[in-house]
Amino acid sequence: MAYALSGCATMSPEECLQANWEEVGYNDAVEGYPVSRSSEHREACASTGVTVDFALYRNGHTLGLPYYCTRETGFETADHGGDFATQCRREIFPEYVLGYSEGLDVFALKTEMREIEIQIDEKSDQAEALLIQIGQLRTARDNPELSKDARKEARYQLSQLESLYSTLNQDIEWLNRARDDVFEEIDAITAAFYRSL
Numbered sequence: 001m002a003y004a005l006s007g008c009a010t011m012s013p014e015e016c017l018q019a020n021w022e023e024v025g026y027n028d029a030v031e032g033y034p035v036s037r038s039s040e041h042r043e044a045c046a047s048t049g050v051t052v053d054f055a056l057y058r059n060g061h062t063l064g065l066p067y068y069c070t071r072e073t074g075f076e077t078a079d080h081g082g083d084f085a086t087q088c089r090r091e092i093f094p095e096y097v098l099g100y101s102e103g104l105d106v107f108a109l110k111t112e113m114r115e116i117e118i119q120i121d122e123k124s125d126q127a128e129a130l131l132i133q134i135g136q137l138r139t140a141r142d143n144p145e146l147s148k149d150a151r152k153e154a155r156y157q158l159s160q161l162e163s164l165y166s167t168l169n170q171d172i173e174w175l176n177r178a179r180d181d182v183f184e185e186i187d188a189i190t191a192a193f194y195r196s197l
Helices: 013-018 021-030 037-048 054-068 071-079 094-141 148-196
Strands: none
Touching (some): 013 037, 021 054, 094 148
């Protein structure tokens, strides 16, 4: 019903002319829009000469809010990084507040997991670059046309880089385990939440 037309208008002229403002307010509330959405409808309907009946809109919005301001909605909003819905007033919808708090815990874990994945990617890139250098140094070490000193230097650098490569791989392995642990924690908390509904 209250959808965006051409990316801007909240209602078409036809919808404005046929609007049941209590129903519009109800549907907006259920979809998570604040009561200020009515001003966008007023602008969308201005060209038709239709005005928003704010009293009916607000009444419908009030009736619809309990269907949006739930613990589940709060959880999913926070879990996806959304802002707290100010229309879900804390004193009226404590379940929404509880769910939002629970969702924030999951969002924090997801943020932690993304940070770990960034580290994995960075270290993997470093390891890949090291492999190229290691290959070049092995070629130099085994090249009989190079001087003894040059091959000796290649061996020394090779041992340093191979040690660094080994350390990087250990770090990557540890980070992969840490990421898997966080993922399992997210999965467990989320599953427990939905079981509790």
